[in-house]
Amino acid sequence: MADYRYINNKGVIVPDTAALRKEVEDEFRTVFGQSINLSPETPQGVLATMEIENRDAIVRNNAELANQINPDIAGGIFLDAIWALMGGERINATHSYLSNVEFMGVPGTIIPKGSQALTINGAVFETLTSLIIADTGKITGDMRAKEYGPITCGIGQLNKVASSVLGWEKVNNTTHAIIGRYAESDIKARRRRKQTLAKNTISVAQAITSSLYELAGVNSLSFRENFTDKTLTIDGIYLLPHSIYVCVEGGDSHEIANVLLRTKTIGAAFNGDIEINLLEPASGQAYPVKFSRPKEVTIFCKVTVKKSSFDAQTIIPDALEKWSHGEIEGDNGLVVGRDVSPFEISAAVNAVEPHLFVTKVELSTDGKNWHVALIPIAINQIARLPKGAIQVVMV
Structure with a gap:
């Protein structure tokens, strides 16, 4: 049987299947005699190869299963179980919702639960x-997207009745949809588990960031601390003496403020352009909690690749969309304060499709002036790379 060993620097269990073929062929010769012909083209050779493949599949499956004890590699229910030991859990998928939708038609018409309309x-x-x-020929109610995920619907875009309900004639939404989300992927879940390891502590920097990452909707953030008794400018941000600065992408503002008040060191001040007044339950004292939201910097990207049989015009925009959202293993994507590098963009393309030969990546902030240099992003900014801002040039 195959042995198992560790890759020491990563703690990954891998099977050593090098001796499997010799092992199986020796067993065949022991049973059928030393003169048996085990060439792959013979019937007995085919049987031996089949046995080798079966054993190989088993040992690789066992190795994959054994690796599920490692939270940096685990996935699916195994990752969920390990995370649950620390009180963490994956963010579940949600539906998009519409409120105060107008349903119009014949008064007295009953629109059953589950009736459908199309955007x-x-x-x-x-x-x-x-x-x-109602007698006015109209009633308002709420609707939910049938599928999970970020399904958008602007005002007035829900305008077609899809169910056969006699007397229901028109439908219209007067508000934007509250956007849903997909379930957190294994890649993002593993990353967030690491980011929330200190969520049960307070006062230290990791405790603050861990508790913030635990909030629904928080995608990324930057954190700075002035531990001196003097006013400092750190990475371009003005910080009061003995204070913290947090710039958060996503999440509810009041939840963020509550976390900052709960986890920051006693006596520390806040910095930022958003201020929320909170009451500390233990003392009854009011605190003006401050933090910032990142300013978006739109990036334009031009990727030059050599002609090939692959559909680069589709693959590259899709790859960069995944990369920017942090959906490529080993990379956080475009988070708060991260510079945009042409080299990293090229690496992201090859991570998705290694057979594409990228010759040049050019970046721009206005879509007119292009260069191959890194675009710096401040700690109170976040780069955005819309799919429509990506050009693919074939040479």
């Missing part, structure tokens, strides 16, 4: 309860 893009929304159209 101009074909997304399906369904009613959450049964509705009865």
Whole structure:
């Protein structure tokens, strides 16, 4: 049987299958005699090869299963179980919701729960309860997207009745949809587990960032601390004496403020352009909690690749979209304060499709002036790389 060994610097268990073929062939010769012909083209050779492949599959499966004890490699329910030991959990998928949707038609018409309407893009929304159209010919109610994920619907874009409900004639949404999300992927879950290791502590920098990353909707952040008794400018940010500065992407502002008040060191001041007044339950004292939101910097990207049989015009924009969202293993994506590097963009393309030969990556902040240098991003900024801002040039 194959041996198992560790890759010491990573703690990964890998099977050593080098001796499997010799092992199986020796067994065949012991049973059928030393003169048996085990060439791959013979029937007995095919049987021996099949046995080798079966054993190889088993030992590789065992190695993969053994690796699930390592939280840096684990996935699926194994990762969920390890994370649960620390009180953490994966962010579940949610639906998009529409509130105060107008349903119009014949008065007295009953619109059953689960009745459907379509957006101009074909997304399906369904009613959450049964509705009865009032004497005015209209009733308002809430709807939910049928599928999980970030399904968008702007004002007035829900305009087609999809269910056959006699008397229900029109539908219209007067508000934007509250956007849902997909379930957190293994890649993002493993990353967030590391980012929240200190969520049960307070006062230190990792405790503050861990508790912030635990909040729903928080994607990235930057943190700085002035531990001196003098006013300092750190990375371009003005910090009061003995104070902290946090710039947070995503999340509810009041939840962020509550976390900062709970986890920061007693006596430390806040910095930032957003101020939320909170009452400390233990003392009854009011605190003006400050933090910042990142300013978005739109990046334009031009990728030059050699012609090949691969559909580079589709692969590259998709790859860079995944990269910017942090969906490539080993890379956090475009987070708060991260510079944009042409070399990292090239690496992201090759991580998704190694057969594409990238010859040059050019960047721009206005879509006119292009260069191959790194674009610096301040700690109170975040780079955005829209899919429509990516050009692919074939040479």
